[in-house]
Every structure is written in C-alpha cells, then in structure tokens.
Amino acid sequence: MYQYNHTRPTPHLLFDIAKGNAYNASSVNIFGFNTEVTTDFETVWNDGGNYIYPTSELTMTVVSTSENDTMPILIQGLDINYNPISETINVTGTVPVNTVTQFFRINSALILAGSNVGNISIGNGGANYAFIGESLGITQACRYTVPAGHCLYLFRIDCNSGTTNGQKYLTIRNKVTTNGRTLRVSEATFATSQVSYDRQVPFKIAEKSDFEFQAKSSASTNEIAIFVEAVLVRD
Numbered sequence: 001m002y003q004y005n006h007t008r009p010t011p012h013l014l015f016d017i018a019k020g021n022a023y024n025a026s027s028v029n030i031f032g033f034n035t036e037v038t039t040d041f042e043t044v045w046n047d048g049g050n051y052i053y054p055t056s057e058l059t060m061t062v063v064s065t066s067e068n069d070t071m072p073i074l075i076q077g078l079d080i081n082y083n084p085i086s087e088t089i090n091v092t093g094t095v096p097v098n099t100v101t102q103f104f105r106i107n108s109a110l111i112l113a114g115s116n117v118g119n120i121s122i123g124n125g126g127a128n129y130a131f132i133g134e135s136l137g138i139t140q141a142c143r144y145t146v147p148a149g150h151c152l153y154l155f156r157i158d159c160n161s162g163t164t165n166g167q168k169y170l171t172i173r174n175k176v177t178t179n180g181r182t183l184r185v186s187e188a189t190f191a192t193s194q195v196s197y198d199r200q201v202p203f204k205i206a207e208k209s210d211f212e213f214q215a216k217s218s219a220s221t222n223e224i225a226i227f228v229e230a231v232l233v234r235d
C-alpha cells in the first residue's frame with residue numbers, strides 16, 4: 001500500500017498522490033470518446049467499435065495518414081508478464097515504422113513534439129491497439145490494463161453526451177476481464193448531457209485485468225465521452 005510522505009505533505013491525499021508524495025501509488029486518468037455509438041455495446045474509444053486485445057506479444061507498426069507527421073511518440077504498455085514497458089519511436093508520416101519492443105498491451109500513446117496533422121494508428125496485422133486522432137496528440141480510449149503486482153482503484157467517473165434526450169438515451173457498463181473471466185457490471189442508462197459517479201468507496205480492479213467502459217445507444221447513434229479518475233497502488 002502507499003505510504004504518506006511526511007516531509008512534503010499537502011492537505012489533500014489524492015493531491016499528494018498526483019504530486020508523487022505517496023510511495024507505491026500514482027494517479028491514473030483514463031478518458032475516451034466515441035462519436036458513433038450504435039445500438040450494440042462497443043468500447044468507448046475514438047477508433048470506434050469493440051477493442052480487441054492481443055493474445056501474444058506483438059511488434060507494433062506506427063503510421064500516420066499524413067506525410068507531415070514526423071515526430072516522436074511515447075508508447076506505454078505491458079509485456080507478456082504484465083510488467084510495464086515503453087518505447088519512444090519516431091513517426092515517419094505515411095511510411096510505416098515498427099517498434100523494437102514487443103507489446104502485449106498498450107495503455108497509452110502520446111506525441112512528444114508538435115501537433116499531429118493526420119490520424120496515427122499503432123497496430124499489427126490490420127488491428128489497431130492504439131489510435132491518436134487528428135490534432136489530438138494522445139490516445140482517447142476509456143480502457144486500461146492493470147500491471148502485475150498492482151490494483152487500480154476508481155474514484156470518479158464522468159459521462160458526457162450532447163446527443164442524448166428523453167427518447168434517445170445511452171447505456172453504459174463496465175467490462176473487466178481477469179484470468180479469462182469476464183464481468184460486465186454497473187450497467188446504467190442516462191439521457192442528460194452529463195452524469196457523474198463520485199464513489200465514496202473506490203471500485204477495485206485486480207492486477208492483470210483488462211478494464212474498459214462500453215456504451216450503446218437506444219436508437220440510431222449517440223456520441224459519448226467518459227472520464228475516469230483512478231489511483232494505481234502497488235500491493
């Protein structure tokens with residue numbers, strides 16, 4: 001568990017964690033956006049559809065839709081043992097470039113300079129495992145895989161949509177897969193522009209778990225954004 005640092009305290013524990021004042025604990029902000037959620041559940045991420053997880057470690061190919069994108073990108077993820085790994089790779093526009101590191105999971109990717117003009121895809125064999133939308137600079141996927149020896153605690157969840165109304169609502173749920181077992185829990189609907197879940201007791205997600213939020217529309221399509229505030233704690 002975390003240990004409070006008495007030499008650099010602040011009045012707020014979660015602020016201390018974000019500042020790095022607490023040992024073995026760090027803040028995790030997870031956010032995803034999907035502009036076209038259909039009437040079937042899908043992952044809340046800006047590449048759309050259901051996120052497919054790799055079944056083995058993979059060399060990733062990084063490519064942009066614009067030849068102007070020539071900047072370094074930091075890819076952060078996990079190896080086959082769920083240990084954290086990362087690699088910084090230079091995008092070469094529309095010419096694909098491969099990672100040296102093999103990734104079992106990708107938790108995030110972000111550019112380290114400039115602004116991306118095109119869409120940047122990070123994947124293998126035609127499947128995208130990370131996606132940076134045009135001009136966004138960072139992945140927008142409401143999903144996360146918990147590293148080995150850690151637990152993830154969810155404190156606050158905000159859902160936003162500008163397309164919902166009394167006749168066209170959204171259904172959300174939490175999907176967690178651990179050691180081959182999948183739970184789809186906390187299903188809820190909303191028809192307002194924003195709904196917030198401020199947990200007094202945080203929701204715990206165990207090590208080596210694939211966690212994501214899914215959503216579906218009651219009719220045609222809806223757009224949705226989900227923001228999650230969490231704390232990652234080493235056991």
